[in-house]
Amino acid sequence: MSIPITLTVNGIPRTVALEDPRVTLLDLLRERLDLTGSKKGCDRGQCGACTVLLDGRRVNACLALAVSHDGAHVTTIEGLARDGELHPVQAAFIAHDGFQCGFCTPGQIVSAVGLIQEGQAGDDPERIREGMSGNLCRCGAYAGITEAVATAHAAMAGASGLPGGYLREDAA
Amino acid sequence: MNRFDYVRAGSVAEAIAAGAEPGAAYLAAGTNLVDLMKGGIARPERIVDITRLPDLDRIERLPDGATRIGALVRNSDLAHDPDFARSYPAVAEALLAGASAQLRNAATAAGNVLQRTRCQYFYDVASACNKRAPGSGCEAIGGVTRAHAVLGWSAHCIATNPSDFAVPLAALDAVVEIEGSAGRREVALEAFHRLPGDAPERETALEAGELVVALRLPPEAAGFAAHARYLKVRERTSYAFALVSAAVALRMEGSRIAEARIALGGVALKPWRCREAEAALADREATPEAFRATAEAALAGAEPSGDNAFKIELARRIVVRGLTLARAGTPERVPALPASPFAGAHHA
Numbered sequence A: 001m002s003i004p005i006t007l008t009v010n011g012i013p014r015t016v017a018l019e020d021p022r023v024t025l026l027d028l029l030r031e032r033l034d035l036t037g038s039k040k041g042c043d044r045g046q047c048g049a050c051t052v053l054l055d056g057r058r059v060n061a062c063l064a065l066a067v068s069h070d071g072a073h074v075t076t077i078e079g080l081a082r083d084g085e086l087h088p089v090q091a092a093f094i095a096h097d098g099f100q101c102g103f104c105t106p107g108q109i110v111s112a113v114g115l116i117q118e119g120q121a122g123d124d125p126e127r128i129r130e131g132m133s134g135n136l137c138r139c140g141a142y143a144g145i146t147e148a149v150a151t152a153h154a155a156m157a158g159a160s161g162l163p164g165g166y167l168r169e170d171a172a
Numbered sequence B: 001m002n003r004f005d006y007v008r009a010g011s012v013a014e015a016i017a018a019g020a021e022p023g024a025a026y027l028a029a030g031t032n033l034v035d036l037m038k039g040g041i042a043r044p045e046r047i048v049d050i051t052r053l054p055d056l057d058r059i060e061r062l063p064d065g066a067t068r069i070g071a072l073v074r075n076s077d078l079a080h081d082p083d084f085a086r087s088y089p090a091v092a093e094a095l096l097a098g099a100s101a102q103l104r105n106a107a108t109a110a111g112n113v114l115q116r117t118r119c120q121y122f123y124d125v126a127s128a129c130n131k132r133a134p135g136s137g138c139e140a141i142g143g144v145t146r147a148h149a150v151l152g153w154s155a156h157c158i159a160t161n162p163s164d165f166a167v168p169l170a171a172l173d174a175v176v177e178i179e180g181s182a183g184r185r186e187v188a189l190e191a192f193h194r195l196p197g198d199a200p201e202r203e204t205a206l207e208a209g210e211l212v213v214a215l216r217l218p219p220e221a222a223g224f225a226a227h228a229r230y231l232k233v234r235e236r237t238s239y240a241f242a243l244v245s246a247a248v249a250l251r252m253e254g255s256r257i258a259e260a261r262i263a264l265g266g267v268a269l270k271p272w273r274c275r276e277a278e279a280a281l282a283d284r285e286a287t288p289e290a291f292r293a294t295a296e297a298a299l300a301g302a303e304p305s306g307d308n309a310f311k312i313e314l315a316r317r318i319v320v321r322g323l324t325l326a327r328a329g330t331p332e333r334v335p336a337l338p339a340s341p342f343a344g345a346h347h348a
């Protein structure tokens, strides 16, 4: 039984006939659509290397069954630059040396784009570290990553509005 | 991963009909189920995808003041809903202390409560495990048991329940709304997860094919909003399961405690409600002595199931700290490190 599904990937509608419902979103992107920027680190939700934006929200593509997301919009690392211009988060990772080997980097960058859009972290380094804790870096480039996210957040200021997470009526 | 048939349910009735077939499993975000299938621990023959079911993704305030959380509300949407977080701050903090931002963006409310144990022998299909393979034995007993239970365990299983979300839900008397072929019914969250006894493979009150449609917080749950915390001790500050956690909520009248709620996580195969300890605090002054006595009472029946006696004293101290922080008042904003007992301490 072949199951046809359509995803809009980096703005382009793509229809794929799945021969088997076991295909994850990560394998679909990498093996069927040749988008190998999203990495397979653990394949079990533990490292964040596979992070993509699914309908605008960062998720682990390795634990999402592709068939369940028929009709969704997906943004991968390949879809962030516009007209040859790097996304501000990409530029900030270069400026701050936010990587060493680069394996975790696509996931880090997409996750940072998601974090900034969620508007919970602001430029507080502690909140940035917590908000990025789903992305492990074996090279330990965390100091540069945190700086890069803070810089990109400032460059994109206004995109996310006020930081959220208030628990009391009288606050905020 | 084994082969399976895929069914996308368009209505609750369709889901229940498909879910009642032998070998069927419901799929929400799949962050637990797909992981277990990749490891060969779960081997469903049929996957019933419930993510398209209408109306289950809503947070509703009911006329009587209760709040109904649809089964498909995403963990992050619930935690960041401003009204929800202000009314139930310990629930928001527990959600934000669980997993990672990516996982919370996907994970659903019901999926979180129904996630299965993280016992490493349950995950290792080469190990004997009464929960995964009934009657095969329990390799955890006598093994590496740092993370295992100190309350409510049996000679058949010493695992813990990993959900953070379920802990404040138990403290606040949440109710699970269930739909099945025999109709609708409700079970108190406190009675929803089963202790292992001699049948650790029976994990919840759900019968085959039953679907959780919502979790409901009763009207009085919002009465604890001014003095509520969730604390979680883990091996690292973020993105790790609890060794021990506690949800603590107080209703204060001046310096006196009118009512206390305490539930523990990481200590048993269910969120552990400490009713006797709570009762002893009612109508008492909130003093350090009263808090220590409460902590002793909360862990009165605890016994190590292996190399985990440390959890008992750790849990007592987390109860005292939780009570102290709850007494001081709910913070304005979720702390930068949610639920961390080290929040505010200096990090090098």
Ligand SMILES: Cc1cc2nc3c(=O)[nH]c(=O)nc-3n(C[C@H](O)[C@H](O)[C@H](O)COP(=O)(O)OP(=O)(O)OC[C@H]3O[C@@H](n4cnc5c(N)ncnc54)[C@H](O)[C@@H]3O)c2cc1C
Pocket: A044, A045, A046, B025, B026, B027, B028, B029, B030, B031, B032, B033, B034, B035, B050, B071, B097, B098, B099, B100, B103, B106, B107, B108, B109, B110, B111, B112, B113, B114, B115, B116, B162, B163, B164, B165, B210, B211, B212, B213, B239, B240, B241, B242
């Ligand atoms: C690396 C990692 C770290 C994590 N850390 C934490 C943590 O610190 N704290 C924590 O609490 N959790 C943690 N989690 C677990 C995570 O919270 C759960 O995986 C998630 O909440 C499950 O939700 P889901 O929608 O993906 O459920 P699914 O995986 O889709 O389903 C889970 C189970 O529930 C059943 N199910 C789902 N919905 C229903 C329904 N409506 N009715 C009946 N049955 C249903 C499914 O059949 C399945 O058995 C972690 C997970 C990972 C991978």
Ligand code: SF4
Pocket: B117, B119, B120, B121, B122, B128, B129, B130, B131, B132, B137, B138, B139, B140, B141, B156, B157, B158, B159, B200
């Ligand atoms: S503790 Fe429970 S889940 Fe772990 S191996 Fe023993 S029976 Fe299985």
Ligand code: FES
Pocket: A039, A040, A041, A042, A043, A044, A045, A046, A047, A048, A049, A050, A051, A060, A061, A062, A063
């Ligand atoms: S590859 Fe998906 S989280 Fe590691």
Ligand code: FES
Pocket: A098, A099, A100, A101, A102, A103, A104, A105, A136, A137, A138, A139, A140, A141
């Ligand atoms: S740069 Fe090497 S893993 Fe992060």
